[in-house]
Each structure stands twice: as structure tokens, then as C-alpha cells.
Amino acid sequence: MTDFLKLTGKRVLITGGTKGAGAATFQLFRDFGANVITAARSRPETLPEDAFIAADLTTDQGCISVAEAARQRLGGVDIIVHMLGGSSSPAGGFGALSDMHWHQELDLNLFPAVRLDRQLVPDMIKQGHGVVVHVSSIQRQLPLPESTTAYAAAKAALSTYSKSLSKEVSPKGVRVVRVSPGWIETEAAVRLTERLAAQAGTDYAGGKKIIMDSLGGIPLGRPASPEEVANLIAFVTSDRAGAITGTEYVIDGGTVPTV
Missing domain, CATH: 1.10.1220 (Arc Repressor Mutant)
Known part of the structure; x- marks a missing residue:
């Protein structure tokens, strides 16, 4: 019986692939035989040096350097998985959020995807194929006012951007999919x-x-476990999901209470 998923030889860039669900996704793609690199500020000792790019993806120059490294090391990309995200804003509701906190959340949860896509998706269009996965969050639908307002708003912006991008580039052979985890x-x-x-x-x-x-x-x-999130991402990037684009897959154990 043939393997259900085949990712052997795919050129993959995963942001934030050193911890949590990002690390599980990085390892799963490697297990499937993909050529994978990841980017973060610092490299864990367990991560192969040739699979890592040190960069601050919250900056424009950091994104440019990662895109250039991906072209040099992989010869281009077939799959981009935007795992990078998180929140460091204080609790206390909207009044506790300064402009600095808002900028931090947008710089971490929205702009890295926007900037890297701007660098790399045109190459995907030229080659006639590619898959972009934006990892959002159920917080975009289910924000916690005490602590996640800015993070949730940034993820909502990411989801809207992702949908718009899919409408523009899917006719050119590039699929764009959102994966929205709940608590991992x-x-x-x-x-x-x-x-x-x-x-x-x-x-x-x-x-x-x-x-x-x-x-x-x-x-x-x-x-959900990090591995379960990785499994979903691997599926939506595979040829098995070749007709899937512009949509969102929620993996939250049923947390979101509405249709």
C-alpha cells in the first residue's frame, strides 16, 4: 500500500519551528522526507545547524534575510508554514494595552507572514505551484478580554489577509490555507x-x-497535542488536499461553541 501522504523532496520553510507545535511540525515534515528549514532568534542544540536560520522575524530585514536564505539553501520553496506567534501583553483588559503592546502583537502575529509572503509567493507563482499555511488561532473568534485582545485582533487580521491572498493567488497555482488551533x-x-x-x-x-x-x-x-496540529498541517500541504484553498481548519476539541 502506498503512503497516504507524500512530502518527499518538498522544499519547506517553517517559521517558529523550534518550540511547541512548530517543532512538532518541523520534525514531521523531516520524517516525511521533506527538505525543511526553520527560522527563529536562537537555535536549540538539538536542531541541525544546516536546517536553521537565525533571524528576528518581527523586523523587515529579518524576513528578507530568511527569504534569501531559503532561496540559497533550498533553491526556492514549495511550502511555507507560518507557525510564528504568541502573546506577551499584560492582563488587565484593553486599558492595560499601550501602543507598544499593540505593535508587538502585530509585529509577531501578522507582519512576518505578510513580509515573507511578499518575498516568496511571487516565486511560487512563477513556478506554478506552492502552498502557504497561516497558523491563526480560535482567539480570533473567541478572544479573552482580560488578556488576549491584541493577540486575538492580530490573528483576526492574519486570517482576513490569508483569505484575501488565497483569492488572488489560487488561480495562479498557489494554495493558501489557515489552521486555527485552540489550546495546545x-x-x-x-x-x-x-x-x-x-x-x-x-x-x-x-x-x-x-x-x-x-x-x-x-x-x-x-x-490538542503539538503532534496533532502538525498532522493537520502536513495533510493540508500535501497533494491529498490539492483542491483545498482559501479555507480554515479549526483544531480545538470543540472549544468554539458556534457553527
Whole structure:
């Protein structure tokens, strides 16, 4: 029986591929035989040096350097997976967010994708094929006012940009897909869970319940694993998903309560 997914030889750029779901996606693509490079500020010791580009993707020059390195090392790209994202804004609602916080969230969650696409998607159009995955978040639909307003707004902007890009480039052979995770049980999420559990005087399961309750509940009863998110991304970038573009795939265990 032939393998269901074939990514052997695909030239892949994954941003933020050193931690969490990004690291799981990086490893899965390598396991499938793709030629993968990733970019972040610093390289983990476990990551091969030839698969890593050191760059600050929150800057225009950082994105330019990553695009140039991708062309030099891979000879171009067939797949771009924009995993980079996160939030460092303080809690306290909208009033706690300064212009600096808003700029930080946009610089991390929107502009790296916009800038790298501007650099690399024209090359995809010239070669007549390519796939771009924008990793958004259910926060774009389900923001938490106490702590994620700016992050959620940045992810909403990313999703709208992604849809518009898909309408422009899909007729030219380039598919654009969004993947929107809910809570993922990454290393950082584990640390947060442990901290909340300690503060509440409960165990790890109790800490997970605190987080799930803050999201309004997860019908599946658990967060997604980084590997499950990676599996979805691998599918939508494969030829098996060749007719899929301009749409969004949510992986949240049923967290979003509406259709």
C-alpha cells in the first residue's frame, strides 16, 4: 500500500519551528522526507545547524534575510508554514494595552507572514505551484478580554489577509490555507498549567480544568497535542488536499461553541 501522504523532496520553510507545535511540525515534515528549514532568534542544540536560520522575524530585514536564505539553501520553496506567534501583553483588559503592546502583537502575529509572503509567493507563482499555511488561532473568534485582545485582533487580521491572498493567488497555482488551533499542550502550556495548579492547591488535572473552564470548556475534554496540529498541517500541504484553498481548519476539541 502506498503512503497516504507524500512530502518527499518538498522544499519547506517553517517559521517558529523550534518550540511547541512548530517543532512538532518541523520534525514531521523531516520524517516525511521533506527538505525543511526553520527560522527563529536562537537555535536549540538539538536542531541541525544546516536546517536553521537565525533571524528576528518581527523586523523587515529579518524576513528578507530568511527569504534569501531559503532561496540559497533550498533553491526556492514549495511550502511555507507560518507557525510564528504568541502573546506577551499584560492582563488587565484593553486599558492595560499601550501602543507598544499593540505593535508587538502585530509585529509577531501578522507582519512576518505578510513580509515573507511578499518575498516568496511571487516565486511560487512563477513556478506554478506552492502552498502557504497561516497558523491563526480560535482567539480570533473567541478572544479573552482580560488578556488576549491584541493577540486575538492580530490573528483576526492574519486570517482576513490569508483569505484575501488565497483569492488572488489560487488561480495562479498557489494554495493558501489557515489552521486555527485552540489550546495546545505545549511545553509552555504545561508550565502554565503547573503554575495555576500550584496557586489553586490542586494537581495537574485540576490545573488543566482551570484553563479549560476559562475557555468555556473543551467538549473533547483535553487540549490538542503539538503532534496533532502538525498532522493537520502536513495533510493540508500535501497533494491529498490539492483542491483545498482559501479555507480554515479549526483544531480545538470543540472549544468554539458556534457553527
